[in-house]
Amino acid sequence: MPDTRHEPIKVGIGTPLSRVDGVDKVTGQAHYAAEYAVPDVLYGVIVSGRIAKGRITAIADGAARAVPGVVEVLTHMNRPSEAWRDSKWKDELAIPGDPFRALGDDRIQFSGQPVALVLAETFEAARFAASLVDVSYEEEPHNVDFDLSLAEKTLPTYKRKSFHAPKSHGDADKAYAEADLRHEGEYRLATEHHNPMEMHASTVHWHGDGTITVYDKCQGAQGVQSYIASAFGFRQEDVQVINAYVGGAFGSGLRPQYQVQLAVLAAKKLERSVRVVMTRQQMFTHAHRPQAIYSIKLGAERTGKLTSMINDATTSTSRFENNMEDVVTWGMINYACPNMSGAYTVAPRDTYTSADMRAPGAATGMTLFEIAMDEMAYKAKVDPLEFRQINYSDIDAMNRQPFTSKALREAYREGAAAFGWDRRSFEPRSMRDGRELIGWGVATGVWDAQFSKTSARATLTADGHLEVASATADIGTGTYTVMTLVAADTLGIAPERITSRLGDSRLPTAPVEGGSWAAASTGAAVQVACRAVGEKLLKAAAKVEGQPLAAASSVDDLTFADGRMALKSEPGRSVAITEVMQAATIDRIEVEETASTGLSGLVSQARKSRKTHSAVFVEVRVDEELGQVRVTRVVSAIAAGRIINPKTARSQILGGVVMGIGMALHEETLADLRLGRWMNHNYAEYHIPAHADVQDIEVIFVDEPDPEVTPLGVKGLGEIGIISVAGAIANAIFHATGQRHRSLPITIDKLIA
Amino acid sequence: MIRFDYARPTDLAEALREGAGEEVAYLAGGTNLVDLLKENVARPTRVVDIARLPLTGIEDTAQGGLRLGALATNTETAYDQRVQARYPLLSSALLAGATAQLRNAATNGGNINQRTRCYYFYDVATPCNKREPGQGCAAIGGVSRIHAILGTSHQCIATHPSDMAVALAALKAEVRVTGPGGDRVIAFADYHRLPGDEPWRDTTLEPGELVTAIDLPPESFPTNFTYLKLRERLSYAFALVSVAVAMRLEGERIAEVRIALGGVAHKPWRRPEAEDLLRGQEPGREAFGAAADALLEGARGQGGNDFKVPMARKAILRALEQATAGTPQSQTDKRIA
Structure with missing residues (x-):
């Protein structure tokens, strides 16, 4: 595990520490979803659809099936049964609408939609055979033009849970009309795809006893576990999902991607282990940052003091789900302005559903709003930095x-x-x-x-080694290292004697990793678990000869450093953690705790x-x-x-x-x-x-x-x-x-x- | 990727025997062909790996030029001391292309034979005359940002993506080939084709023919030259427009000049009549403008690439200034000279 030889011995929160999983990553010891060796695995290659909208009328798979090594060509016509109700397909971050089901039926909803999965004993045979699957379609008119889709823009009745409706204050239209200085502009952002280095991939290990282990590229192992159980008829406890390493995601792994649907469907049908890896091209057939148009009107006094802001944005979504983002609220929150209004709509087009991509909503809305702010600064002839300070708000100006x-x-x-x-x-x-x-x-x-409420487990063994574990993910962000640092900080144990574990649905409960909450939440969970270990150590310390810590009534009376615990009031009275374990004849202390807001x-x-x-x-x-x-x-x-x-x-x-x-x-x-x-x-x-x-x-x-x-x-x-x-x-x-x-x-x- | 037979000959005669037939592909560095195989764009029934043929090396020619082995890598060529000293334009163009890793694998013969990067050519779900004769061209009227503004046909608007080839066009290199019909030498201007009614043919190579070397003539333009490349980011992108200029000044006047454009046509774009306008002239914006206009005569965008017409004109002027001043564009300092 982590080699931290070159790091200072005593570290804690605030110490710059190289990522503890770095050596594993650069030496190939870190395994990603497509890299787990699973016996007798079948390789699944996805056949992507050609048209944007319509129906599949026929699938000629004879040539593909004739390729030596091909085991099955899975389509909507021969897939195993799966959950019927949409509610069964709602993942942890599901949004209003009908979740996409790969090979669900003959409908084509977006170009590049998976229409078949070819399974073979070798990847090469599967890839060759996939090129021979001939799909016929009945095409229907489609629209992927964002500008045309604006004719259908709407604020959906059912809102996404994470959506915050903009709150208006004062009379923004009147104040704008009466403002000394007025600026009006229409701002745009193109469609972007997440493009993490690692392609979306899933390896399903079919154990043959009703249980499966799924190595999946995702940002939340437990979310995918529940999703698979619900959609494909497994008992929750029979599905283990592992995402110990994730090669970037930027939000594309927040919701289960269709490759995991295909891999599980195939494994279920064939009762065998299956691996499915998307191609780079197929990475452009699912999640993407919505295209956006944002019109902004700003009114200001001659001094540059804002008097009005009027926001109206639309972002793209699909025809089957309504992805909604907080686009227009950021400027309203950030700047003092007596009159403000915000409107937001989504516009459907015949693509896959847009998705959260790094700083969803804000990366679009605040970025574009800040261009408008610059324009107003120039209208007011005020230095752009000074202009922002003139309009500084010490409170959240929208939520007051x-x-x-x-x-x-x-x-x-x-x-x-x-x-x-x-x-x-x-x-x-x-x-x-x-x-x-x-x-x-x-x-x-x-x-x-x-x-977000998160649980962690801390396990201290008699040799002084500490393991901390939580079902969170590290998508390259440094969660492993954060967990190690918080544990080192709390129990005074050197990082090289700490192992962090994550990315496994069997570990203590954690939410999907995203939204910038993982460090705060997992860190807090590790801290409370380690504090609980500290309390048990304090109790055990009573067995140490001379009872050096007898004056302490809780861990708050102690300092932990260099593998020792000492009295805060009398630092000379201390004892090594391993000595406590030995004296109390304890092999291990294991605690699971949950950090919540309280x-x-x-x-x-x-x-x-x-x-x-x-x-x-x-x-x-x-x-x-x-x-x-x-x-x-x-x-x-x-x-x-x-x-x-x-x-x-x-x-x-x-x-x-x-x-x-x-x-x-x-x-x-x-x-x-x-x-x-x-x-x-x-x-x-x-x-x-x-x-x-x-x-x-x-x-x-x-x-x-x-x-x-x-x-x-x-x-x-x-x-x-x-x-x-x-x-x-x-x-x-x-x-x-x-x-x-x-x-x-x-x-x-x-x-x- | 389809299944294919694989041969790895060690001498030319064997390679030509293996290479006979329609559905055969020669494999050198593989930096383009392997992608095309994976995308099902290239579907050869036999792949002849020529990596072991004795076509490596760079040698002086009796005429005072340089012979670049077809299997010498782009890196070996770009950093060859003779190339750097005598043909710095070629070195610069090579270093403007791809990445260090790709140049380490890519060969000279492979470079000039690489296929277009047209989005539609690469996507077998879309129609493309270059890939499947008669299917139609989806790029016309489609996403045409990277496409040609000169020499297009109603069948194809693809560009040739090579940087190296643009420099070779300006240097008037010659391509030495061998094949079932024997050896021949093709002037660089005749090596690549315009799409016309046969857009599937990128070059004038006949089936089974193999490039053995590229010859550089004695005139090497070591002082007044440049390779200026404009693209979507500062490195690792194909040219939207690139300009190779090779110039020889005598006193105050231009004694010889060649201008070749990349990113604008199905082949490196040269027009001797545009160069004629500069020969004997004093360098200057007016003269450069006249040459640029002649070189771009008839240039027309497809909608998405209309910007290439003014971009090409400005780039030609700037490149001619760089060459005249002896301040060629650096490929490492991305500031435009």
Whole structure:
């Protein structure tokens, strides 16, 4: 397990620690869903549909079945029975609508829909045979054009659980009409696909006794466990789901993906183990960030003080489910403004359902809102950073609630100082270096600081080794390391003597990993479990000769460090943990505990707003003639409460910034409207930043003590890093060139002068 | 991927025997062919792996040029000291392409024979005349962002994706091939084809023919040259527009110049008549503009790629300035010179 030889011996919360699973990952010891060796496994290759909408009229599979090694061609006509009612197909994060069922029936609802699964003794035979399956269709008219779909936009009656309706205040229309300064703009974001490195994959181990083990690429093992049990008729306890390592997900693994449906269906039908791995191209046939259009009207006094904001956004969804995001609320929460209104709708098109992708809603809404803010700053002739401070709100301006903490002012100050913002000239096109125009832009990010009830188990053995375990996931975010650090901090045990386990549905209950809540929630669960171990140790310490800890009545009277427990009041009185175990003849102490908000937490949640914030400063250089953009400097100042591991935390923000560069300049899934099909469905033509696109990035964590927000004072970092980066880049491009771009990504064709 | 026979000959004669027939593919570095096999775009019944043929190496020619082995890798070629010193345009174009890992595997012969990256060509669920003659071209009227603005036909608007080939066109290289009909030499301008009514034919190679080497002529343009590539990100993307310029100045005047464009046509785009406009002229924006206009005469977008027409014109002007000034575009410092 973890090799932490090069780390300091005494570590805890706040110590920069290399990820404890790093060595396993770079030496190939970390196994991903498609990599588990399972005896006699069948390889399933997915046949993807050609049309966007219609019905399957025939499937000719004779040639495929004739390929040596092919065992079965699974289609909607020969699949085993599965749950009939939609309610049985609702996953942990299900949204209103009819969940997609792979091979459910003859209906085609989106291009690339799986229409058959070819199963063979070898991958090669399955892949070859898959190319021979001939599917006939009856096509129906489709629409994947977002602009056309706007004619059908609606606010669904049934809301997604996570959706927060915008709250209006004052009379925004009147205030806008009467404002000294008015700005109106229509902002857009292209469809994006998550594109994690690891393709979605599932390996189902059919044990033959009614139980299955499913190695699945997902963000929540227990969610997938319940889903499989419910949809495919297993007893919950007969399904074990393992996702010990996940090669990125960005939200694409929040809900069970269709490859796990296919793998389980096939295993059930053939009573054999089955592996199904999507191709990169098939990764473009499911979850994606919705396309968005957002019209914003801002009214302000001549001084730059906002008097009105009117928000109206629409995002894309499918025809079978209504994916809803919080798009328009972020600016309303963040800025003081007496009159505000928000409207939000979704527009259906014939694609798979859009899905949560890193900072869903905020990455779209706040990013675009921050471009509008920049435009108003220029209308008011106020420095864009000062403009934001003029409109700073110390309370959640939409919900009219105090924050548990908001160190955004400090983020502005520290970020600006590190960036050198005070040297910026106000006028666009006023900074250049030869043929490159230089622009500096700023934007603000906001995200929710969330907490979810989570359980963890801590097991201490007589040799002084500690294992902490929870059914959470680590999608590359650093959860393993967070668990180790919190355990080391609580019990004073060195990280190399701690093993963290996660990604297994049999471990103590944890929610799906996402929304930036994993560190705060799992961390808190590990802490309470370790504290409980500490209490048992204290009790056992009575058996130690001389009773050195007799003066302590609880762990609060003790310090834990270097494998020893000592009296806070009299540090000289201490004893090694292993000595306590020995004296009390205890082999192991095992405790499972649950961290929950508690009554005071619930009261606080009802009364206070909990948010993370960021201030993003960007320098771009744009070739005046050819429009080539280089993002040469980024400073991201983050206010996110307590930072458990500064090292992986920084990596989280770096990754978010890089993804934000992609959102600003590169990422766009292009649809052929006639075929109803995404066309640039590969890594060569769907562009994300390459190394050359990523230059200096500085991450600053501002001090933000907040014991109220979550038990550990942790706010979470998974999303905040990406939010508004693209806005800051768009604003910097305006400052450089004088061209205002309201539609992301700002590709080179839009910039060529 | 379909099932195919596999042969790995060790001499040319054996390779040509194995390579005879219609449904045969020669495999070199595999950086493109393997993708095409996996996507079911290429469906050869026999794959002849030529990696063991003695076609590696880079040698001086008797005429004072350089002979690039068909199986020399792009990396070996780009960093060959003679190439770097005498044909820096070629080195630069090679380094503008792909990634270090791909260039390590990709060969010179494979590079010029790579297929288009047209979205539709790669997606067997969509119609494509290049892949399946007679199916129609979905790119026309479809997503055409990366497609051609010159030399298109009603059957195909694909581009050739190679950077190397653009430099080779400017350098007037020659392609040496061998085949069932014997050896022959093809001028680079005649090697790649326009799509016309046979868009499935990328080159003038006959069935069974194999590239053995690429010859660079003695005139190498070591001082006034550039390879300027504009793309969707700063590295690892195919050219939207690229420009190779090879120039020789005598005093204040242009004695010789070649301009080749990538990303705009089914082949590296050169027009000697555009170059003629510059020969004997003093360098300057006006003269460059006239040459650019001549080179782009008839350029027309397909909707999604209309931007390529002004982009190409601006890129030509800038590239000619870079070459004139002897300040070629760096492929590592992404700032445009």
